[in-house]
Every structure is written in structure tokens, then in C-alpha cells.
Amino acid sequence: MTGRRPRRAPPPVAGQLLDWTDAKHWARTQAPCRYCRKPTFLRDDERLPADKVCAEQAITQRAARAASTYQQNGTL
Numbered sequence: 001m002t003g004r005r006p007r008r009a010p011p012p013v014a015g016q017l018l019d020w021t022d023a024k025h026w027a028r029t030q031a032p033c034r035y036c037r038k039p040t041f042l043r044d045d046e047r048l049p050a051d052k053v054c055a056e057q058a059i060t061q062r063a064a065r066a067a068s069t070y071q072q073n074g075t076l
């Protein structure tokens, strides 16, 4: 087979789940992080105040929970 494989984005890696260079993750004002309550300029993927570390930890935990639910139930 000589066809070229379609270019795909690499799978997400824990700790590198969000593109923090995107302006949507930055706010002009500080607000308490939704997880640890420390003031932050950053916003997570739901546009709620969250530190990078806290937001990515939460995403990793959500993914782990979804994976274990899938293993228990066979469906998501």
C-alpha cells in the first residue's frame, strides 16, 4: 500500500490537555480558581477560573472516571 495516512492530531497526553496559548484561556481579571480558590487569570475549557495544573488534573480525573465506568458498564 502506497497511500499516505491522513494526518491526525496526536492523542492528548496527561498534563498537556489544553492549549494554554489560546486567548480563551486568559482573562483580564483574576478570579478564585474553581478547584483550589487561589486567584488566577486562567480559565479552563468551560471558561471558569482554574489554574492550569488544577484544570488539567480535573480533566485527567474525568477521563479516568469515564474509562472505569466504561470498563464496568461496557458503554459510556
Ligand SMILES: [Zn+2]
Residues within 6 Å of the ligand: 033, 034, 035, 036, 037, 038, 050, 051, 054
Ligand atoms: Zn487551582
